[in-house]
Amino acid sequence: MLRFILSRVGMVIPTFFGITFLSFLLIRLVPGDPIEVRVGERGISPERLAMFRTELGLDQPLWRQFFDYVGGVLSGDLGVSLVTRNPVLSEFLTLFPATIELSLCAILLAIAIGLPAGMVAAVKRGTIFDHGVMGLSLTGYSMPIFWWGLLLILTFSVQLGWTPVSGRLSALYYVEPVTGFLLLDSLLSGEEGAFGSAVQHLILPAIVLGTIPLAVIARMTRSAMLEVLGEDYIRTARAKGLSPVRVVGLHALRNALIPVVTVIGLQVGTLLGGAILTETIFAWPGIGKWLIESINRRDYPALQGGVLLVATTVILVNLMVDLLYGVLNPRIRHRR
Amino acid sequence: MSDAAPRPLAEFWHVFQQSRGALLGLAVIAAISLIALFAELVAPHSPIEQFREFLLTPPAWQAGGTVQFPLGTDDIGRDVLSRLIHGARLSMLIGLIVVTLSLAVGLALGLLGGFFGGWVDTAIMRMMDIMLALPSLLLAIVIAAILGPGLFNAMLAVSVTVVPHYARLTRAAVLAELTKDYVIASRMAGAGVFRLMFVVVLPNCLAPLIVQATLGFSSAILDAAALGFLGLGAQPPTPEWGTMLASSLQFLQRAPWVVTYPGLAILITVLAFNLLGDGLRDALDPKLKQ
Numbered sequence: 001m002l003r004f005i006l007s008r009v010g011m012v013i014p015t016f017f018g019i020t021f022l023s024f025l026l027i028r029l030v031p032g033d034p035i036e037v038r039v040g041e042r043g044i045s046p047e048r049l050a051m052f053r054t055e056l057g058l059d060q061p062l063w064r065q066f067f068d069y070v071g072g073v074l075s076g077d078l079g080v081s082l083v084t085r086n087p088v089l090s091e092f093l094t095l096f097p098a099t100i101e102l103s104l105c106a107i108l109l110a111i112a113i114g115l116p117a118g119m120v121a122a123v124k125r126g127t128i129f130d131h132g133v134m135g136l137s138l139t140g141y142s143m144p145i146f147w148w149g150l151l152l153i154l155t156f157s158v159q160l161g162w163t164p165v166s167g168r169l170s171a172l173y174y175v176e177p178v179t180g181f182l183l184l185d186s187l188l189s190g191e192e193g194a195f196g197s198a199v200q201h202l203i204l205p206a207i208v209l210g211t212i213p214l215a216v217i218a219r220m221t222r223s224a225m226l227e228v229l230g231e232d233y234i235r236t237a238r239a240k241g242l243s244p245v246r247v248v249g250l251h252a253l254r255n256a257l258i259p260v261v262t263v264i265g266l267q268v269g270t271l272l273g274g275a276i277l278t279e280t281i282f283a284w285p286g287i288g289k290w291l292i293e294s295i296n297r298r299d300y301p302a303l304q305g306g307v308l309l310v311a312t313t314v315i316l317v318n319l320m321v322d323l324l325y326g327v328l329n330p331r332i333r334h335r336r
Numbered sequence: 337m338s339d340a341a342p343r344p345l346a347e348f349w350h351v352f353q354q355s356r357g358a359l360l361g362l363a364v365i366a367a368i369s370l371i372a373l374f375a376e377l378v379a380p381h382s383p384i385e386q387f388r389e390f391l392l393t394p395p396a397w398q399a400g401g402t403v404q405f406p407l408g409t410d411d412i413g414r415d416v417l418s419r420l421i422h423g424a425r426l427s428m429l430i431g432l433i434v435v436t437l438s439l440a441v442g443l444a445l446g447l448l449g450g451f452f453g454g455w456v457d458t459a460i461m462r463m464m465d466i467m468l469a470l471p472s473l474l475l476a477i478v479i480a481a482i483l484g485p486g487l488f489n490a491m492l493a494v495s496v497t498v499v500p501h502y503a504r505l506t507r508a509a510v511l512a513e514l515t516k517d518y519v520i521a522s523r524m525a526g527a528g529v530f531r532l533m534f535v536v537v538l539p540n541c542l543a544p545l546i547v548q549a550t551l552g553f554s555s556a557i558l559d560a561a562a563l564g565f566l567g568l569g570a571q572p573p574t575p576e577w578g579t580m581l582a583s584s585l586q587f588l589q590r591a592p593w594v595v596t597y598p599g600l601a602i603l604i605t606v607l608a609f610n611l612l613g614d615g616l617r618d619a620l621d622p623k624l625k626q
Contacts, residue, residue, distance in 0.1 A: 018466035142606040147599025273471030295481045
């Protein structure tokens with residue numbers, strides 16, 4: 001088991017350094033130099049330009065810059081945002097809980113609907129219900145989520161007035177940030193109505209962000225379930241006279257879940273990519289919106305750090321899924 | 337040749353036409369392709385002509401609408417339908433260019449890795465892993481931001497993000513084929529590396545690649561539209577669907593149609609390619625059947 005864990009962790013390290021190199025390279029590939037691009041429009045004296053360069057280490061040779069960058073990364077220093085002058089890491093950490101909260105709710109929603117829908121579709125294979133679920137999930141999978149979000153805003157916020165258009169919390173409330181997760185913080189604050197407001201703000205973005213994972217999970221559950229339902233041991237269980245609910249819900253589901261869990265783990269990339277669009281539409285103050293703003297403000301250090309941190313998150317979650325998979329499934333653990 | 341060739345095709349068509357979804361997808365794609373090809377003839381107006389006395393006219397069936405503009409007009413009086421029709425041309429072009437570029441590069445990398453193995457293979461696959469660690473939309477956004485906004489740069493950016501899929505798929509197919517007897521036989525017969533690659537092995541790896549390429553159309557159209565929506569893709573007044581959406585955002589409440597139809601066009605096109613891809617997978621590659 002230890003060997004398995006070590007080998008998987010060992011495989012991740014080169015990928016991490018690759019990402020570090022890639023994110024370093026990115027802002028050097030920008031035509032011109034980030035400082036000039038950033039301040040050029042306003043006109044700036046050459047002395048101040050040189051000062052900025054020295055401050056950011058851009059006057060050093062490239063290899064030196066890279067080693068400085070890696071050294072910084074390893075000690076948790078990702079540079080300073082050109083716009084706010086705050087450390088990039090602390091900006092990221094302030095905004096990250098909002099994205100995690102949104103992503104978690106989205107994936108929970110996707111699992112809560114996708115898993116049962118896929119199961120029932122498999123059991124009722126070939127029926128109208130099956131075709132309906134498959135048709136809907138293919139539609140969900142093909143959805144331009146930025147448009148989907150606008151449609152939902154138009155219907156539920158503008159026409160029906162059920163949900164707010166944007167943000168995380170009504171301006172009526174002030175909630176002390178303790179965990180950064182507004183659902184928890186609003187409960188902790190004890191302020192009446194704050195929790196309801198947070199939930200209302202969260203519903204539409206979570207639906208939008210959860211749509212594609214929901215479609216993927218429903219499709220995967222159905223196909224995994226169909227495969228398992230054809231196995232001998234299921235026939236045996238049925239022959240023993242076990243109730244269909246027990247056969248499907250217990251015996252079949254347990255094995256069908258293995259590929260589904262993997263697929264859920266792989267959705268973390270989809271979620272963080274989708275968060276960029278979702279947060280932009282709903283003015284959700286998270287990482288996705290921040291990354292787009294950094295691009296628009298040409299805040300390259302922030303972009304560089306953000307890309308590195310998002311990729312690291314994806315790598316770590318995938319590693320955890322991989323390890324979990326090995327724990328659940330001994331065949332994987334002992335393969336090599 | 338003529339005796340042997342029709343058989344696999346006929347067999348393929350037999351399985352393919354059993355899927356109603358796949359046929360529907362194919363029909364929709366054919367229709368959109370025709371519209372895209374003959375956009376000038378089909379569209380009632382020019383996509384950039386501004387009818388100043390018809391600003392934000394609603395669709396024909398709503399109060400205040402006119403048959404002159406079946407799907408209404410946008411904020412500067414351009415016909416929405418005509419813009420959508422010309423946008424179809426852009427979207428199909430985006431799909432075609434992105435798939436061609438990424439397939440060519442991915443195929444080359446996969447063949448190199450599969451055939452040469454060793455450090456070449458390791459280096460290529462590590463690179464692909466690194467690229468896959470980034471959410472594809474984020475990678476596309478960053479590349480588009482570096483290259484500068486624009487339709488062609490957006491296509492390049494999206495192409496780069498999908499290369500790893502083709503490279504991995506090709507490599508896996510090549511590795512599976514290389515151990516087979518017919519490859520060993522032609523190797524013994526003295527076939528050179530290039531002959532082995534392109535004449536012997538590649539044709540037998542095509543099935544999963546064709547499926548992936550079809551599905552690649554849908555993700556290319558979707559991602560390019562997302563870039564357009566974020567302002568990093570095609571720039572106004574180009575009638576690209578995502579860009580159209582972005583530039584009409586502020587009229588969402590007053591004139592929902594300027595937002596509704598471009599999105600619907602994206603959804604229908606992407607859905608058609610996904611339906612076709614699913615059907616092709618069932619017909620070409622029974623092993624992948626889900």
